[in-house]
Amino acid sequence: MKKAMIILIAFSTFAITAQNKTSERKEQRKEMRANFTPEQKAELRAKKMTLDLGLDNSQQTKVQQLFVEMEKNRPARVENKSEMTDAQKFEAKSARLDRQIAMKKQLKEILTQEQLTKWEKSHQHKRNAMRDKKGPEKPRMK
16 A cells, blocks of 8 residues: 555656646747747748748748748737727737738749648648647637
């Protein structure tokens, strides 16, 4: 009985310390991301896109310029979304979708058709992963 209790305590201690490290890492990543300038964020995104899609130098510079513009024009993050009115939520969502449409149009001019389809596929995969991470989805209106 004593051995079982010791083993149980050891496993619970291990589980608790493992959870703390994960939350600390997330906090460190958030802090690091928050300290980057828009140019630095754009450069990192362009380099990642270059690795994923095999962009040439001219495409990479154009994509980086696009990302710099997008980062500079990005509105400040709202602290309490629950305090927003329905009209404000609609305007924010509409503006975000407009920015996404504009970015996609500009990417169509920069990327080849093959690169664009590969980007869309990976972009859709990331969206699905984020949606799955958030939890069960609310029923959508049709």
